[in-house]
Amino acid sequence: SRTVSIPPYELKIESLSSLDQTIDQLFAYLKETGQENELERLSPYFGTLWPSGVVLAKKIATLESNASQRCLEIGCGLAVPSLILLKKGMNVTATDIHPHVPEFLEKNLSHNALPSLRYENMHGLRDSSEPLKYDFIYGSDILYERYHAESVAQIIERKLSTAGRAWITDPARPYLQDFLAHMTRLGFQHRYEIEKESEKEIFFFEFWKS
Numbered sequence: 001s002r003t004v005s006i007p008p009y010e011l012k013i014e015s016l017s018s019l020d021q022t023i024d025q026l027f028a029y030l031k032e033t034g035q036e037n038e039l040e041r042l043s044p045y046f047g048t049l050w051p052s053g054v055v056l057a058k059k060i061a062t063l064e065s066n067a068s069q070r071c072l073e074i075g076c077g078l079a080v081p082s083l084i085l086l087k088k089g090m091n092v093t094a095t096d097i098h099p100h101v102p103e104f105l106e107k108n109l110s111h112n113a114l115p116s117l118r119y120e121n122m123h124g125l126r127d128s129s130e131p132l133k134y135d136f137i138y139g140s141d142i143l144y145e146r147y148h149a150e151s152v153a154q155i156i157e158r159k160l161s162t163a164g165r166a167w168i169t170d171p172a173r174p175y176l177q178d179f180l181a182h183m184t185r186l187g188f189q190h191r192y193e194i195e196k197e198s199e200k201e202i203f204f205f206e207f208w209k210s
Contacts, residue, residue, distance in 0.1 A: 001111055004049060004080060006057045011083055012111035014104055016047035047104065049078055051197040052141035052169040055204060057081045058195075059167060060138065065089050070132070074139035074155055075122060079105055081138055086114045093118040093134070122155075133161040140169040149175040153182035156207065166207040171200055183207055 001012045057080045065088040073082045076094040079101075085092050086109075094105065094117055102119055109116060137160050142152055156166045166188075170176050183190065188207045195202045 014107040055202045056140040056169040069135040072134040075142035095122040137166040149178035
C-alpha cells in the first residue's frame with residue numbers, strides 16, 4: 001500500500017504496482033484460454049488512482065459533513081473519493097463493474113480503519129427500479145467508452161434527488177461532449193472549472209436541476 005495525501009486527510013491505498021504489466025499478463029492469460037472478448041470487462045484500470053480521481057477527492061475533502069446525505073459513487077475503482085466521505089461520517093454507496101473492485105475496497109477500508117460501505121454492481125444500478133434516491137452523486141474519469149456518455153447520464157437522472165448535486169471529473173475524453181449533451185437534454189444545468197493534477201488538465205463539472 002502507499003500513502004495518498006488528500007488534504008487534510010491521508011489515506012493508505014492498496015493499488016496495482018504496475019498497470020501495464022497487469023494488463024499484459026491478463027491479455028496473455030485470456031488469449032491462452034480463448035477469452036480475448038473478456039479483456040474490456042476485466043481490464044484492471046480500476047487499480048490505479050488517476051488524476052481525475054485525485055481532483056474529485058480533493059474537492060470532496062472540502063465538503064461539510066452531513067451524515068443524513070446519501071452519497072453514490074459511479075465507477076468507483078479504488079474509491080478514494082468515497083473513502084474521504086466515509087472519513088467525514090457520510091452515508092456512502094460505491095459502484096463499479098470490475099469483479100476485483102470489492103476485494104481492493106475491503107483492503108482499503110481496513111488499511112484506513114473505516115466502516116463498511118454499501119457496494120453495488122453498476123449494471124444492477126443502471127437497470128434497477130429501486131426508488132432510492134441520492135443527494136450527491138459523483139464519479140471520476142468514467143466516460144472512456146462511447147456508451148458511457150448516455151449510461152452515466154441516465155444513472156444520474158434516475159438516482160439523483162430533486163435538490164441533489166452531481167460532480168464529475170474528466171480529463172477531456174472524446175465522449176465528454178456527448179455526456180454534456182445528454183445531461184442538457186435531461187434538463188440539467190452545469191458549471192465547470194479546470195484543475196491541474198500531475199501536469200494534466202482535469203475538468204470538474206457540477207450538475208443540478210433548478
